[in-house]
Amino acid sequence: MSATFHVDARAGRARSGRLLTPHGTVETPVFMPVGTVASVKGVPQDLLEDLGAQIILGNTYHLYLRPGVETVRKLGGLHGFMSWPRAILTDSGGFQVFSLNELRKVAEAGVTFRSHLDGSSHVFTSESATQAQIGLGADIIMAFDECTEYPADQARTRASMELSLRWAERSKKHFEEHGREVPWGSGSSFQLPASSRPPGKHETGNRAGGGARATHLGTAALGRAGAAVPTFAEQTQSLFGIVQGGMDRALRKESAERTIEIGFSGYAIGGLSVGEPRALTREIVESTLEHLPAGKPRYLMGVGTPEEIVEYASLGVDMMDCVLPTRAARHGLLFTSEGRVSIKQARYAQDAGPLDPNCCCRVCRRYSRAYLRHLYASNEVLAQVLNTIHNLSFYLDLMARVRHSIQLGEESRFLSSVWSRSKP
Amino acid sequence: MSATFHVDARAGRARSGRLLTPHGTVETPVFMPVGTVASVKGVPQDLLEDLGAQIILGNTYHLYLRPGVETVRKLGGLHGFMSWPRAILTDSGGFQVFSLNELRKVAEAGVTFRSHLDGSSHVFTSESATQAQIGLGADIIMAFDECTEYPADQARTRASMELSLRWAERSKKHFEEHGREVPWGSGSSFQLPASSRPPGKHETGNRAGGGARATHLGTAALGRAGAAVPTFAEQTQSLFGIVQGGMDRALRKESAERTIEIGFSGYAIGGLSVGEPRALTREIVESTLEHLPAGKPRYLMGVGTPEEIVEYASLGVDMMDCVLPTRAARHGLLFTSEGRVSIKQARYAQDAGPLDPNCCCRVCRRYSRAYLRHLYASNEVLAQVLNTIHNLSFYLDLMARVRHSIQLGEESRFLSSVWSRSKP
Numbered sequence: 107m108s109a110t111f112h113v114d115a116r117a118g119r120a121r122s123g124r125l126l127t128p129h130g131t132v133e134t135p136v137f138m139p140v141g142t143v144a145s146v147k148g149v150p151q152d153l154l155e156d157l158g159a160q161i162i163l164g165n166t167y168h169l170y171l172r173p174g175v176e177t178v179r180k181l182g183g184l185h186g187f188m189s190w191p192r193a194i195l196t197d198s199g200g201f202q203v204f205s206l207n208e209l210r211k212v213a214e215a216g217v218t219f220r221s222h223l224d225g226s227s228h229v230f231t232s233e234s235a236t237q238a239q240i241g242l243g244a245d246i247i248m249a250f251d252e253c254t255e256y257p258a259d260q261a262r263t264r265a266s267m268e269l270s271l272r273w274a275e276r277s278k279k280h281f282e283e284h285g286r287e288v289p290w291g292s293g294s295s296f297q298l299p300a301s302s303r304p305p306g307k308h309e310t311g312n313r314a315g316g317g318a319r320a321t322h323l324g325t326a327a328l329g330r331a332g333a334a335v336p337t338f339a340e341q342t343q344s345l346f347g348i349v350q351g352g353m354d355r356a357l358r359k360e361s362a363e364r365t366i367e368i369g370f371s372g373y374a375i376g377g378l379s380v381g382e383p384r385a386l387t388r389e390i391v392e393s394t395l396e397h398l399p400a401g402k403p404r405y406l407m408g409v410g411t412p413e414e415i416v417e418y419a420s421l422g423v424d425m426m427d428c429v430l431p432t433r434a435a436r437h438g439l440l441f442t443s444e445g446r447v448s449i450k451q452a453r454y455a456q457d458a459g460p461l462d463p464n465c466c467c468r469v470c471r472r473y474s475r476a477y478l479r480h481l482y483a484s485n486e487v488l489a490q491v492l493n494t495i496h497n498l499s500f501y502l503d504l505m506a507r508v509r510h511s512i513q514l515g516e517e518s519r520f521l522s523s524v525w526s527r528s529k530p
Numbered sequence: 531m532s533a534t535f536h537v538d539a540r541a542g543r544a545r546s547g548r549l550l551t552p553h554g555t556v557e558t559p560v561f562m563p564v565g566t567v568a569s570v571k572g573v574p575q576d577l578l579e580d581l582g583a584q585i586i587l588g589n590t591y592h593l594y595l596r597p598g599v600e601t602v603r604k605l606g607g608l609h610g611f612m613s614w615p616r617a618i619l620t621d622s623g624g625f626q627v628f629s630l631n632e633l634r635k636v637a638e639a640g641v642t643f644r645s646h647l648d649g650s651s652h653v654f655t656s657e658s659a660t661q662a663q664i665g666l667g668a669d670i671i672m673a674f675d676e677c678t679e680y681p682a683d684q685a686r687t688r689a690s691m692e693l694s695l696r697w698a699e700r701s702k703k704h705f706e707e708h709g710r711e712v713p714w715g716s717g718s719s720f721q722l723p724a725s726s727r728p729p730g731k732h733e734t735g736n737r738a739g740g741g742a743r744a745t746h747l748g749t750a751a752l753g754r755a756g757a758a759v760p761t762f763a764e765q766t767q768s769l770f771g772i773v774q775g776g777m778d779r780a781l782r783k784e785s786a787e788r789t790i791e792i793g794f795s796g797y798a799i800g801g802l803s804v805g806e807p808r809a810l811t812r813e814i815v816e817s818t819l820e821h822l823p824a825g826k827p828r829y830l831m832g833v834g835t836p837e838e839i840v841e842y843a844s845l846g847v848d849m850m851d852c853v854l855p856t857r858a859a860r861h862g863l864l865f866t867s868e869g870r871v872s873i874k875q876a877r878y879a880q881d882a883g884p885l886d887p888n889c890c891c892r893v894c895r896r897y898s899r900a901y902l903r904h905l906y907a908s909n910e911v912l913a914q915v916l917n918t919i920h921n922l923s924f925y926l927d928l929m930a931r932v933r934h935s936i937q938l939g940e941e942s943r944f945l946s947s948v949w950s951r952s953k954p
Contacts, residue, residue, distance in 0.1 A: 144904065148911040152892060173879065173904045181882050181900055189896045455597065458605050468576060472613045476605055480568065480597045487572040487914055 161193035167202035183243025183289035232276035249277035263352035344371035362397035435493035467499035533768035585617035591626030607667020607713035656700035673701035687776035768795035786821035796827035859917035891923035
């Protein structure tokens, strides 16, 4: 396994720790901003670094369709392609295949689906989805799974879970055979001596065509201030398994146990936030966590609101991702310490105050609500840029406070410190 | 007059100098990025500062319609509203009234036009357009004029020119009576002692509602690194006159002489780039410049390509503005030292090199052509952000090199150093 995980502190069921990846340390619990097609929408990478993002997420389904895995691989993997020197996680493509394709066909071998871009037909199998993720070169990649729809009866849920388990085994087998083909790993042809590798150097496309161009990207990454220092223990990716089992606690337990038996570097809880009530999500998360090993990172996929991510962290979740902060920003919905702000409202048209008086992001330090409201009302691109920066700052700062509370052993304190109700 | 102008060096007809405004020194010849509705589309203000923009342009027509002059004025004028501590110039609204309104009605009193946003009816007169610009509070504001259409016969051109001259006189009269109502000027109620005014402090909305909110904006502006140190000689705006006269050299001469007779802090050449051939533009610019006073800034409105702005600087133009770098960026057309790059082209899909190997903007330092091409092809907002940053950097760096050449007395050198032909 390449990424290693250390739990440093506990408070109740919550824990804080460090996930050491080939592209830097990730402090947990962590919220991972979503960069669907190799871009966290509207935010330049240097600003994302300034926000303190230590890991971002890319979507294999989208990247596979455009620009294509081979293009990304040749340019050094996602790190080189998008010039992001810190950690990256890619999903397996399974969730998008299910959520974006009504005409998909699921078979034992894999899933046939149509591109949402041009209607062309494609197949993802455990092997091809894993191979795509090796080419994309994220630090953490995910086993291919079927995301069970909601609602689903017990028989359907079990069949889907069994399929995901067989696919998990095949994903792991393929990864064991091909994992060292990662564009930046120790299996690649070009290697600096371990002792002389500077921070950020190794990730920048030593297969990117060589010579001046690779040097360009290398220099760019080297030149970045604030990049985390990677750990070089093992220059390979890590494969995480995904627990399924729908809304059935017994099936979740069985899925967890059998996924652990296959053996992965970390374990995700998938198949939630698919339309079920939030109380049920929480119940399944809580019961599934009991069956996951304490020494491995636990990743809850696709959640949530500020309140939810704090709550899940309190239950012992280590990693989360969600499009909510970035997508809400595009719709003018902003998270603040005083509650949610719908910046389009006329009440903010002459409001000279900062968006969030308790936030020190570059947006709150500089701009007024009136200006943000004006940008949104005028459909200016800067609205999306600034709104996204603020919302991500809010999420990342929130998780930093959660980690701090856990380190202080104060379980309850951070739970009561979160407000994101509607502004009164 | 509040802005003062010093010519420091000459090379042929070109000159370099400093325009001292209430919001900092502007080195000339200068290219002014266009921030139509209080935003240079897609670029946060701190990045614009990093690019070295010393002055930006706002459009009175657009700002008058949305968010409205009174809103901007209450929030400290444009400087406070958009949190931009450096110099700003607003146009008079005349050009947009003419270019965006086919149903406009011109009378002696002013122009009746319909909003392009909602069709509502509005009137701009010399007085109201000037008053709007006082409320917006730019450092440099423009007399209200009629932009003569192209082509136009001699009689029509003369009539239009005469109207602009009468409007110029009325604009000046209104400005003399009301200019001290500027939101940040020495006529405003709140004043720091001259000796204690820190850089950036004075511009931040001392009429912005007072108390904590004004302090918020004030602190934000104070906190910005790299803001130019304002000069406080006179805390008022400057009014520039606009020379019209169509494509008729004699009328241009007459317009220049009679505009100078009215007396302004600077003189603009308007009514060009309205569809005439480029050779004619140059001819009119060159002949008009002969009649403008050497000791005042000369502003050529609405030009141009990189080659053109260098050429006009060589003829003795001090200030220029154009939407080209920002608009072209949105269409994937990028200016580089090796020629123009249409980043959407498939040839760049796997190009790991920087956009411009001779550019050290944050885009060229960090990202590959392949990545920029991918962002554009994927319709990602980051494409517009990065493309705009690069194009503005190219324009601003180009003008910095022009100034340097003039200071070295090398007239011809900078002319030959510009390439923006299509990349071979």
